[in-house]
Amino acid sequence: MPSVVRGPARPLLLLLATGLGAACGLGDRGTVIFPPGGLALDSTGRQERVLVRDTLLRLRSVGGRSDQDTTFINPYIMTGDGNRLYLVETDNRILCLDTLGAVRWTQGKEGGGPGEYRNPRDLKVGPDGRLWVLDPASGRITTLDRGTGKVTAMIRMRLAYSPMIVPLRDRFALFSPDPPADISWFTATGDTLRADSLPWSGYHEIEPLSRQFRTALDPRTGRWVFAFIYGNGWFAFDSTGKGSERRYYVEPTRFPPVLRQVRGDAVATSLIRVPGSALDVQLAGDTVFVLFDGQAPDRRQKVDMYSWESGKYFGSFLLPEPADNIAVSGSLLSVYASNPVPKLTFYRRPVESLNLGLSAPRRRRSSRRSGFPG
Numbered sequence: 152m153p154s155v156v157r158g159p160a161r162p163l164l165l166l167l168a169t170g171l172g173a174a175c176g177l178g179d180r181g182t183v184i185f186p187p188g189g190l191a192l193d194s195t196g197r198q199e200r201v202l203v204r205d206t207l208l209r210l211r212s213v214g215g216r217s218d219q220d221t222t223f224i225n226p227y228i229m230t231g232d233g234n235r236l237y238l239v240e241t242d243n244r245i246l247c248l249d250t251l252g253a254v255r256w257t258q259g260k261e262g263g264g265p266g267e268y269r270n271p272r273d274l275k276v277g278p279d280g281r282l283w284v285l286d287p288a289s290g291r292i293t294t295l296d297r298g299t300g301k302v303t304a305m306i307r308m309r310l311a312y313s314p315m316i317v318p319l320r321d322r323f324a325l326f327s328p329d330p331p332a333d334i335s336w337f338t339a340t341g342d343t344l345r346a347d348s349l350p351w352s353g354y355h356e357i358e359p360l361s362r363q364f365r366t367a368l369d370p371r372t373g374r375w376v377f378a379f380i381y382g383n384g385w386f387a388f389d390s391t392g393k394g395s396e397r398r399y400y401v402e403p404t405r406f407p408p409v410l411r412q413v414r415g416d417a418v419a420t421s422l423i424r425v426p427g428s429a430l431d432v433q434l435a436g437d438t439v440f441v442l443f444d445g446q447a448p449d450r451r452q453k454v455d456m457y458s459w460e461s462g463k464y465f466g467s468f469l470l471p472e473p474a475d476n477i478a479v480s481g482s483l484l485s486v487y488a489s490n491p492v493p494k495l496t497f498y499r500r501p502v503e504s505l506n507l508g509l510s511a512p513r514r515r516r517s518s519r520r521s522g523f524p525g
Contacts, residue, residue, distance in 0.1 A: 197399075200453065206501060210499060214495055216492070226240045227239060228476070231276075232480060236248045244260065245258045245271075268288075271285060272287055275370075277323075283323070287312045293305050313327060314326065315366040323337055323339065325337065334349065351397045358409040367434040369436065369459075371436075375388045381407050385429070402428075429444075430444050437459050439456065443455050452472065456504060479500075484498045484500050
């Protein structure tokens with residue numbers, strides 16, 4: 152029988168009130184901006200987390216031997232494709248490793264020239280076969296040859312900022328923090344195409360600082376996912392940009408309030424921290440993988456699985472130790488952990504988790520079966 156994980160109840164309201172009291176003593180005047188519904192937790196979708204029966208099989212680890220190990224310099228973005236894994240480090244370096252842990256190439260450094268970066272925010276393998284590096288601090292997107300790391304194009308960003316990119320075969324999407332557009336589409340060379348809205352009206356009621364999210368892309372199908380880092384919800388999009396209604400995590404979390412402080416003529420906003428949700432999101436075939444934070448003692452160790460097609464919760468498995476990022480390719484799960492020493496570990500996924508998506512609805516397009524509008 153599958154095992155069930157029940158997280159202990161925690162006094163979220165007290166935790167939040169404590170944070171408010173500490174924060175409001177800082178400025179001349181402070182206003183707390185609550186998300187829709189105020190302090191109420193959106194418990195839609197709450198289920199008992201069910202663990203798949205099989206365990207992860209550890210294959211090998213890279214790095215993590217001691218605090219003197221310089222194999223990794225604090226990677227903060229990771230993505231995989233086939234038998235390659237790509238990481239972005241804090242020194243603006245991009246690494247390509249194979250699934251044996253050997254470095255195949257390195258590329259990038261601080262600067263503004265070709266192959267140089269100032270602070271990449273996202274890295275994706277696109278359906279066009281290129282590696283897309285989003286560097287809003289430089290105001291541009293760089294594409295790389297996956298096999299060599301050589302620069303193939305530099306594309307000027309036509310938005311002031313975007314935290315994520317979704318590259319498709321003939322276009323890409325950026326995400327503006329400012330209205331009116333939630334999703335802005337561009338041609339593969341950077342010319343403006345159109346603007347779309349996220350398929351949830353409540354998105355615009357949330358203070359912009361609370362709207363933090365991650366995206367994941369399956370380069371083989373062009374399917375992608377938009378998932379909140381705080382708050383309860385994720386959306387599935389197909390290769391045309393058509394999106395589902397909001398779907399829900401098995402363990403709901405609240406959208407955090409924001410503190411707006413006025414000090415003379417200056418206005419500063421800061422996020423009042425609450426338990427997070429999606430630390431990382433990956434998409435492989437029909438399965439959405441969410442490395443979850445939450446409230447349970449095993450935070451940062453739970454990987455929840457959902458159907459991209461229907462939104463159905465498939466089940467979860469537990470990592471042996473807390474993680475920062477994950478990447479999924481076939482039966483291989485790559486896990487990066489920064490604490491206590493940066494380490495990359497390769498696992499073979501449980502057999503049961505490989506078969507979960509087989510029972511998901513196939514590509515019938517009806518709102519009842521797939522959750523997609525229209």
